């Protein structure tokens with residue numbers, strides 16, 4: 114606990130946006146649900162949950178509280194003597210022509226400040242006795258709950274526990290320390306000032322107390338709505354970062370499915386929510402400032418306005434000056450710190466404590482606490498690609514033609530592919546092989562339209578491949594990447610994901626595709642095609658089988674498999690590839706194992722700047738790299 118905690122609390126109060134440790138990970142996968150829940154939940158709900166535990170915590174720590182109070186009382190002596198000393202110095206000293214007496218009273222005030230410094234030291238010593246147990250208790254609770262959850266559902270990893278254990282418990286500790294400091298500082302400063310005013314002239318209380326009480330009441334009224342807005346602001350912020358995190362992780366699928374517009378629309382909604390939440394929060398900050406004006410500045414104005422009346426009523430000039438000293442030197446700064454700290458940092462502390470201490474299965478904010486463990490498989494599917502009418506004449510498959518294609522990942526980067534010419538005849542099965550990082554995925558990205566060549570053309574059936582974003586981008590071709598995309602829902606919905614909307618789903622075709630790629634065992638395990646798919650409970654290989662069956666079932670005549678079978682064993686991989694070879698259409702497979710090349714009609718070997726295309730036998734004779742790749746391959750190990 115450092116001595117600048119009070120200042121920090123004030124700084125924190127200035128803006129929640131800069132809050133350290135944004136616990137964004139808590140609901141990365143459930144932004145919409147989160148938003149809805151956040152709007153439903155009043156701030157009082159959080160207060161009701163946290164308050165009983167807070168009371169128990171404080172009741173058990175009466176001794177440090179009493180010690181803190183005692184040192185604070187001593188500290189308030191400087192407030193009392195500060196204003197009272199000024200009044201006496203004026204009335205009994207300078208105005209009475211006794212300069213020595215005046216200076217002596219001022220010296221008393223200065224000594225009181227020194228004594229106050231010692232008292233502050235005592236306050237900090239005992240603050241730790243109150244604050245550290247809070248942090249320890251929170252850490253214990255988070256660890257216990259995380260372990261409990263991990264034992265209950267080992268497949269789901271609660272990664273948000275790290276944030277709760279580190280930044281959130283630190284926010285809670287620092288926030289609590291800051292609040293204890295500013296609250297007791299205000300209470301004892303106000304006590305010192307009010308006792309001082311009463312000691313000078315009770316009439317002064319008549320002027321000062323009403324606006325002070327009104328301002329404090331106004332401020333208290335803003336607390337609950339501010340907590341609600343604070344929560345909404347944090348939730349909106351988390352929803353935005355969660356949405357962007359999920360979109361970034363699935364960028365390739367999003368583009369392949371032509372879902373950019375929907376993702377952008379959803380992001381717009383969330384950003385708009387964030388803007389609204391922050392505007393509402395700012396409105397309540399303005400209300401807090403009004404409360405500060407009423408409680409802190411209005412008494413000063415009233416005191417000045419009432420000066421003639423007060424003087425007539427027997428209040429002396431020194432007493433008036435003392436009263437102004439109380440107000441401007443002590444009460445106003447303490448009030449300013451209290452209002453800002455309670456209004457922003459206090460409500461944020463409430464929100465964080467609510468999250469850390471809530472013991473239900475679901476996070477109070479509405480998101481599933483474990484949801485982030487299934488980040489590889491978003492909970493809800495993005496937009497389905499809009500099917501476009503097939504522009505080419507129906508046949509065994511489209512003709513893919515690349516002419517002089519050069520591509521680099523940046524204007525100054527070395528090209529990954531250079532002057533590449535390639536023809537994949539209609540209905541053919543092409544395997545692409547080459548060392549890691551040579552540009553195999555880049556090639557599929559170009560054919561899928563996800564990437565644009567710097568030079569040259571990529572045509573499918575004579576039509577230039579359009580850049581991503583067009584509605585037809587994924588209707589004529591389907592790209593299955595290594596990271597298979599599976600969403601929560603029925604198996605049937607997962608398989609039909611690339612089928613045209615509105616057209617009746619042919620049950621026999623679904624079964625044929627599932628059987629063809631080897632999905633039968635999983636279908637049985639899930640209890641049929643209406644069985645629910647839980648992405649987090651599937652192995653990588655099972656997810657790939659679902660994605661493969663989906664591509665097989667789709668009407669797309671061009672299928673691009675980018676190591677889409679890498680988690681399957683060699684037998685399962687061979688079966689899946691055979692299914693695509695037998696399916697009408699053109700297939701380009703980035704081979705995970707060289708055995709894929711043996712099954713292909715033709716093989717493209719990418720080798721640095723050179724690329725060779727031919728049959729297996731031709732390449733064995735012409736490509737040293739291919740011969741080497743095949744040489745290292747042992748059919749029994751593949």
Ligand SMILES: Nc1ncnc2c1ncn2[C@@H]1O[C@H](COP(=O)(O)OP(=O)(O)OP(=O)(O)O)[C@@H](O)[C@H]1O
Nearest residue numbers: 522523529547548549550551552553554555556703
């Ligand atoms: N988005 C990107 N930005 C910059 N460079 C990239 C990007 N994607 C790939 N690269 C680089 O381009 C080169 C080709 O990458 P690519 O993924 O096409 O290779 P690959 O043959 O598919 O590799 P692997 O077999 O390991 O998947 C690599 O050097 C890679 O680092």
